[in-house]
Amino acid sequence: MFPENLSAVAHLTAGAVGGLGASLIRVPTEVVKQRMQTGQFRTAPDAVRLIVAKEGFRGLFAGYGSFLLRDLPFDAIQFCIYEQLRIGYKLMAKRELKDPENALIGAFAGAITGAITTPLDVLKTRLMIQGQTKQYSGIVSCAKTGIEPRVLWIGIGGSIFFGVLEKTKSVLAERSSRKAALAEKDE
Incomplete structure (x- = not known):
């Protein structure tokens, strides 16, 4: 349906559509898997039964929005990168x-x-394993718990890194111009 370009x-x-x-199948499976990995349940049937009993059918879709937030971009980007690389490689x-190339x-x-x-995967996992604790009220609430400290540390790190980088460039440029000036004097 789309033109080649x-x-x-x-x-x-x-x-994304796929x-x-x-x-609809992956989310309940992921919820059960995540909760079993955190030791909340011993078997998958127990997990399904107890999640539905305590949280209702919706409990199997805990973190659905965050799952879509992670998986729709993942599926779309992965499929696009794969197909575009295949097209380019095939042209070359x-x-x-061959199968190994694919x-x-x-x-x-x-x-x-x-x-x-x-980062989207981390959000999805946190929202899926919270169960009835409701530690996060949604995607934004969950993102804030990790984003504020990360932004602070990345900001401080960036300040130090780029400050040192620019000072180093300045010192090296000054040394270089001094050497050039001394070389001119000696001539």
């Missing part, structure tokens, strides 16, 4: 790609996308 848009859209459909190779491109697309979306 908009294939990236088509791939982004396809990835992720949206899959979320002037042939159909697998390598897929690994690269997944790794890049995982790095990009990690």
Whole structure:
């Protein structure tokens, strides 16, 4: 449906739509898995039964919004990167790609996308495992708990790093001009 020059848009859209459909199965599965990993339940059937009993059916969809916030960009970006890399590589190779090449491109697309979306994954996990404690009232509440200290430390670190960088550049430039001035005197 999309012209060839908009294939990236088509791939982004396809990835997001596919992720949206899959979320209806992946979210309850992820909620059960996360809670079992934190020791809240021993078996998956117990987890499902007790979550529904204590939190209602909606409990299986805890963190649904944060899941979509993480997975829709993940699915869209990963699928787009994968397809665009395949198109480029195929044009360069002037042939159909072999299975190992597709697998390598897929690994690269997944790794890049995982790095990009990690903060969203942390939000999703925190919201899914909170259970009835309701430590966070939503995505924004959850993000604030991690963002404020991170912004503070990254800000302080950036101040020190860039301050030292600029001072070092200044000192080196001054030394260089002194050496040049001395060299001119000696001539």
